[in-house]
Amino acid sequence: MRAEPPAWAPGPAQAAALLEEAADLLVLHRDFAAAVERCEAGCDSLGPGPGPGPGPGHESFAEVKCSLCVVGIQALAEMNRWREVLSWVLQYYHVPEHLPPKVLELCILLYSKVREPQVMLEVGSSWLGSQANRSLPEFGSLLELYLAQVLLPLGRFGAAEELVRGCPALDSERRLQLLGTIGDSRGRWRQEEETRPGAEEQQDPAAETLLGVLSQKLLTMLTLLRRTLRSMSNHFYLLPYKKMLLATFLLYLVVVRLDPASPTSLPFIYKLVQLFRQAWAAVLSPVHRPPIGD
Template sequence: MRAEPPAWAPAAALLEEAADLLVLHRDFAAALERCEAGCDSLGPGPGSEPGPGPEPEPEPGPESFAEVKCSLCVVGIQALAEMNRWREVLSWVLQYYHEPEHLPPKVLELCILLYSRVGEPQVMLEVGSSWLRAQSNQRLPELGPLLELYLAQVLLPLGRSEGAEQLVRGCPSLDSQRQLQLLGTVLESRSRWARRQDTPPAAEEQQDPAAESLLGVLSQKLLTMLTLLRRALRSMSNHFYLLPYKKMLLATFLLYLVVVRLDPASPTSLPFIYKLVQLFRQAWAAVLSPIHRPPIRD
């Protein structure tokens, strides 16, 4: 009799299609659709919600149920990242595994690396802590490497040295030497954060690039205004230098005689004042050009 194909065989076929679409055809949306269809066909599956008691034996063969589901999620994560939809990765994965502690180690590792690379490691704080503290994961061989990755990419960059120390001391898969090394790394990171908090002015002295560009624009405008003002002053000074000094002195002297020295109320001064006014008009016409000559009223 011919053996029945396993229940996860359709999902494995969808996984192969998704991988081809992702790598060969670069059709990320179609690859994501195949991954979603494969995960939906698998359902909850065995081992998705581990309970008390002995762990089930893994299914024989290179493509067991858990491996196919994990591979579908890995391809789906890569497709979402290629479409710049990395913010949806964690929620998309959790809809198939429901709880953070049920995530496969490979999926958790990929999520930590992804969110760390895009500069948002805080997204993985609760998920990573829940996975590392779950009792069902304490005997996994990936516990130690994932703990070190979680420390280096999430906790220490965020300054969570206390939580990092607790995780290192409570990890059963770390030997004493490796534990001391990680505790030394945590202590060094804590010292760096303390020094950074003690010297905030140094960070404040560094100007923002946008502020520097704004200051550059303002400085350029101020320089332009000063240049125009200098040109105007130079033009005015050149104009006054061209005026004949003797005629200017004559006009000033005549104005002084009319206003200060002579008494306009005296009858004897009227003909002389008239002659002085005529001389003053001639001096005024010689000093100023017709364009800039102000009106003179009798």
């Protein structure tokens, strides 16, 4: 007599079909949003699962769920929604210790690639600190990945040494190699800290070069403006009241309304100076020139 399948068997079967559909949407159709929807539907169809620990169908259940999350992670990354990846995964595994090794590996690599390794700092520490995970064959490789992509780039050398010394999955030779790598990274980190002020000083001439053209234009504009103000101050006493108001209005246009960073500023100021010179020549012409006292 054929045994009846467990009550949760239709869940993995439906999830497997959704997984295949999601993979096609991701790879063939490049419809990443739809792929994420299929992955979410597949994980929801699995429900709580057959329970923790080994048992009938547990391996198939865990494999389908892990594969759905892997496809979902790739689809979210393709849409540049990498910030949602960790929270999206944890809604199906609830705690970091229950993450499958493949999912944890992808998360570490993803956040390392986008230069946000601190996101995985506590997650990786919790996963590696779990006694249940230490018996997994992937534990040693994930520990080394966590060291290289999270702890060392963040300068957590003490935590890295403590983790390596307390890892039973590493033999003595590999442990010494990793401790040597940590020591080398600490030395490079200190050297970079010492040379960082000098590097910042070397960047100043480069910044001045990039801003050289703009600075020269601004200096030229200020020089022309200073000449204008000097010319105006030398002849204010010769101008009637209306002409003084006109000069004040033009000065307002230059100082308040004119954008010094605009490329059109300099020709306008130059023309303005020429207009002022023509005005002074007209005011100080022999007809309008005030008589010279005895």
